[in-house]
Amino acid sequence: MLTLLATNSSLYLDAAAEQQEQSIVFLGDSLTAGFELPPEQAYPALIQQEIAKLGLKFRVVNAGVSGDTTADALARLAWVMKNGADILVIALGANDGLRGLPPSLAAGNLRAIIDQARKTNPQIRVVLAGILVPTNMGPEYNNEFARIFPEIAAEKKAILVPFLLEGVAARPELNLPDGLHPNQEGHKIIAQTVWKKLAPLLDDAAKPSKIR
16 A cells, blocks of 8 residues: 655645546556556556545546666657657666666657657656666766756756665565565555655645635
């Protein structure tokens, strides 16, 4: 169960009831799709459950596709955004790193995703989740790759989740036998990690214009 960080959200239920439904799109790879898990156990679905408990008018769209690189996600972004999005959570880069693709290429694609999303909706709020790559890529590559996420978040004024797999990576009990993909318990922790950054955005959107 998620730990509620938006403790004042109960004050906004009346306002949320009047609010038109907004959408939160999670653009990612297998870590977002919930590889080998039922859809309801992937972290976007867990976040949707928490939103429903709060009575907020947000609909989660899980646009995670297993195997996607940043380039793949950029190529399908127009299709993903065809129904619009009010919040875009970007959780990409793991496959770029596993394939040893240049960090500069991943960075360029992530910037393009944010720019294209804002062209579609200038008011869209963006959350960018960082990823670390396996140590066998070497420290220079690892460090260069890790830097792109905080740099882009600062440059594009996006909300940064420093590390999507915080508390989950390299813990066998929280991952499938492949050691790369989180299991059900791992996704619960990811949901908490993302929720810490996402909840304030939902609160802001649900705040009433006046005290009732």
